Amino acid sequence: MATVTHDNEERRDPRRWWALGALIASMLVLGFDSTILNVALPTMARELGASTGQQQWMADAYVVVFASLMLPAGLLGDRFGRRRMLIAGLAVFFAGSLAGSLAGDATSVIAARAVMGVGAALVMPLALAVLPSLFAPDERTKAVGAVSAASALGMPLGPIVGGWLLDHFWWGSVFLINLPMVAIGVTAGVFLLPETCDPSSPKVDAVSTALTAAGLGSLIYAIIEAPSRGWGDPLILGLLAASGILLTLLVLRERRSVRPMLDLALLARRDLLLNTLAATLVMFVLSGLMFVLPQYLQAVRGHDAFATGVRMLPMMGGLLIAARGTAPVVARFGPRPVISAGLTVLAFGAFLGSRTSVHDGYGFTALWLSLVGLGFGFVVVPAMDAALGALPTDRAGSGTGLVSTVRQVGSAIGIAVFGSLLAGAYTDRLDTSALPHGAARAASDSVVGAHVVADRLGDRALAASANTAFLHGMNLVLLVSGIAALVSALLAAALLPRRESARTRAEKNPAMARAPEDVRQ
Structure with a gap:
């Protein structure tokens, strides 16, 4: 048994921990971008003359696109190669961050944030999906935990890093900080990550993707614009109605699909x-x-x-x-x-x-x-x-x-x-x-x-x-x-x-408490 273990250790790619480090850097960037912009919004509002509605869109453009494209992005990785799509996602995120740092008005910032949302939608699911090809089961839990922790750690670090950057540089630095870390992720993806795919995965449903993005976008645009236009404004009412229709069509389409992209049956x-x-x-x-x-x-x-x-x-x-x-x-x-x-x-x-x-x-x-x-x-x-x-x-x-x-x-x-x-x-x-x-x-x-x-x-x-x-x-x-x-x-x-706690189960049945874990399950 010892010999087998030794052989397995030799077959493992010694570069896997370097690859993990690069994935952690990429996920840390996504964690930053969930909070780093919030502390920059007042500065950007002052220097760009952005209204409250525009500030909402600066934050929401990223999240709406991220939410709309996460599922199809994961399927693209399954079908065409997780490594290839992960690198593409990092490249798109890089381009969006660069555009954001160079933007001269609120509209350009919103557009750059939307591009970053496209990249994030590819990176988030695929960063986890490539881990099984890098790590054996005995190391996989540690690797998944490290990648997940990096995303979570970015949230509290985002306001600190963003605040420090804004005190020393111009507001575009909150976008520019992403570039070196994303570049590390791209380089690691090219040289360290193996390619994996699953050709049998469901095809990306372009119609469902469009219905999701249009439905969510219409809903959020209506909510953001309602305070200035009024809830009875024809545009607001039209957008709310359109959102309801589009999302209803999405649900009906996914329920009829043999292999749905958005598996709504799970919510039953x-x-x-x-x-x-x-x-x-x-x-x-x-x-x-x-x-x-x-x-x-x-x-x-x-x-x-x-x-x-x-x-x-x-x-x-x-x-x-x-x-x-x-x-x-x-x-x-x-x-x-x-x-x-x-x-x-x-x-x-x-x-x-x-x-x-x-x-x-x-x-x-x-x-x-x-x-x-x-x-x-x-x-x-x-x-x-x-x-x-x-x-x-x-x-x-x-x-x-x-x-x-x-x-x-x-x-x-x-x-x-x-x-x-x-x-x-x-x-x-x-x-x-x-x-x-x-x-x-x-x-x-x-x-x-x-x-x-x-x-x-x-x-x-x-x-x-x-x-x-x-x-x-x-x-x-x-x-x-x-x-x-x-x-x-x-x-x-x-x-x-x-769901009863372990202590409650033990009090009800002491024999079960002493039983091996696999028997209790």
């Missing part, structure tokens, strides 16, 4: 559906808060970009603490009470945050941010674990893609809904009666724009009004987030499938 499994919805809800809430918070810290509190990134760490700290402590708690009590408790903590943190006033210090903000992060971590980890654990083994690939896509959709809608809620409340409360038309419009576009106008005119009353109006909008966002989380906590406690 109650445990998978409910746990996926729980994970999606917290992504919805977190994405909205990550859009609102940097504007509060920079425009209202007056912190620079780096200080803003540092002050967002309590939320990420709470998230990481919860993520590390979830496993033993779930093992003892089961996922249902942990998810319900996490949603309750998230709701309490949001309700506490909704009491923020213009005069509160940072200590109060750090307190409720920590609770929000803690609640988020205790929901998303067990919910995702339970959702993926509910997948049939023969449909794990399509099921994982479906769960990831639904979560990305939740993120995109969270940015759109909470950004629009903030924009509407801010505009209603802002006093621009004494301003000329052009200045009033610029001030109404965003709190950053209001401060630019106030500084130019020396109008302290406008700055104070903008701060009060923004706090009103932010507190409304937090209040709605708290209500949604609390209702979800009650529904989770009532509806999530009950």
Whole structure:
């Protein structure tokens, strides 16, 4: 046996760890880009004159394209080569990042972010898909964990890195930082990764892909534009109707397909559906808060970009603490009470945050941010674990893609809904009666724009009004987030499938507790 093991070790590619390092660098970039732009938005709004709606699109263009193309991108890799498509995805991401760093207006930034979303959709599923060809089963778990951890680590690092870059360079540096790390990933892909494919995988359904992208895009465009146009505007109503029709056609098409790209039949499994919805809800809430918070810290509190990134760490700290402590708690009590408790903590943190006033210090903000992060971590980890654990083994690939896509959709809608809620409340409360038309419009576009106008005119009353109006909008966002989380906590406690903890099973049947693990299963 020892000889066999030694032979296996010799047959393993010694370059596999270098390849893993390059994949980790690539995933770290994707993690950065989920949060690094948030801290840059106030700076970009000031220098590019971007309205709140344009800022929402800067964040959402990436997420909408990412969510729409993740499933077909994975299938392209299966059919035409995972290594080839992974390198193509990194190259597209490189091009989008370069274009973003050179953009001269908000529209160009939005277009560059959409291109980056195309690249990310290829990289995310295929970075994990190539690992089985690199690592034997005894090393694969460690490799998958390292790649997944890199993506998660990018989230708390994003605001810090972005803030430091903005304090020392121009705003385009938050895009330029991607280039060397992506270049490492491309080089490693060319020289280190083996090619694998699965010609028997389902074909990419161009019609379903188009229906997904058009349906989600129409919905999110309507939500973002509604505060300025009004919910009764014919364009908004038309877009909402078009979105409903397109997404209905998608569902009907996928249900009739023999080998669907979007395997909606999996959502008929109650445990998978409910746990996926729980994970999606917290992504919805977190994405909205990550859009609102940097504007509060920079425009209202007056912190620079780096200080803003540092002050967002309590939320990420709470998230990481919860993520590390979830496993033993779930093992003892089961996922249902942990998810319900996490949603309750998230709701309490949001309700506490909704009491923020213009005069509160940072200590109060750090307190409720920590609770929000803690609640988020205790929901998303067990919910995702339970959702993926509910997948049939023969449909794990399509099921994982479906769960990831639904979560990305939740993120995109969270940015759109909470950004629009903030924009509407801010505009209603802002006093621009004494301003000329052009200045009033610029001030109404965003709190950053209001401060630019106030500084130019020396109008302290406008700055104070903008701060009060923004706090009103932010507190409304937090209040709605708290209500949604609390209702979800009650529904989770009532509806999530009950799975007994190991301790409970042992108390009911001591003999089973002493049995080997494979017998107990």
